[in-house]
Amino acid sequence: MDSPTSRLLATATLISQGAEAKVYKAYLHPINENGSSVQPHSTERGEPILLKHRFHKQYRHPALDTTLTKARVAGEARAIIKCIRYGVNVPGVRMVDAPAGVLGLEWIDGKSVRFLLGGGAEGVEEVVGESEENEDEEFIEEDPLREYGISQDDIMRMIGSEIAKIHKADIVHGDLTTSNMIARHPTSPKGLQLVLIDFGLAYTSTLAEDKAVDLYVLERAFASTHPASEPLFASVLNAYAENMGKDWLAVSKKLTDVRLRGRKRSMVG
């Protein structure tokens, strides 16, 4: 296939891959060619963007694959624009090629919360024999947070207030983990921000139940990736409660229920 988007992907650098999509760093808009002497393929490039390519799934019927892919790209883009309009910190949409299964997003310059809390970069533990990664981890043990000029508790409070924002907009993220949160580097133009990413599983819901499950998923993610997570998550919940106002009561009650029974309401499946 030789569509513009597949040619763009061919020039892009693969960053990570999951079961659903591959994520690339690419350059969409070129720097202008003025000053006449500039070579046709100048190395100067503008802002990078992130490309999320939902690749073709061999195990699905092609017709179903196309429809599902299109619907998922559309769904993710819609969730993101809704977040932006509600003032949630999320990466902006930069291009959409739904038939190709590609979503182009704003590049966020920063590190994942998982990394900042010393949980290592995502996927590191799956890589075999990466000795240099381990060396890195030793001297970053406490350094990354200092570079960002914030404490662990500051990050937790930012997480809580950001989740409260999406829930007040009646958006449920669906996959809250510390890997799906990026602290924007303080020196970037927009300054230090906590940015929520990956809205691939997001949906709209007004139910306190769904919001409670969202929090529960994050609580479990904390427990499984970060040691001594309880005080951290408590801090997230505090900030969340403050920002949710009167809606906190309903979510809090549901959260207690969900903790007792787990994420699934029905016992089916």
Added chain:
Amino acid sequence: METFHYAHLPDNLAHVHLALFHDVSNAAQIRQRIVRASQLEGPDGDKEREAVNFAFVDARLITSLLHLQTAVYQAILAAVRGALRTKTVHSEIIWALSPNNNITEAIRRFGVSDTTQSLLVARVGPSGGTSIEGHMKAVVTGNVLPLADLPKLTDWAIVKKYYKLNADPALKAPGLSQDQQQLIANDIIVSTVAMKSVAS
């Protein structure tokens, strides 16, 4: 005029030529010319259509270069796919800028009108060298400004109205300076344009 070359696009659509004109004195004439060109038949019609084969965008409604580039890029993607909603890639740019699907309204709001004073002229096509700038200047009477001046010409009141930003909670957060508000508005607008093809 500034030219942007997209190496991954097919040659006939790989170059985007942009020029910003200020103090435009012949907007009404340009509009009439575009209308007439679309009605003329035969070789004269083809010649006239070629002469005004640009996207004429009201520069007051453009908040940043990225805003325009996003619309241009989505229009080119539609053209390559053979999925244009309007007749040409240039009218598609204007349509892509508009937050709704009404073509007439898009052209009335984002295209050239009789009172337009600042115009962004865009041409998508093969590498055309400097002759394109000459063709642009042959149609538009006005001063050429660098694209970097684009944000100075933005009329935020109309932009907010057309993109329906006044109800958005993001802009109502307390303690936002005007600059911050405009940055946020630009973010909303760029994303809106980028995702128009899949908007609900």
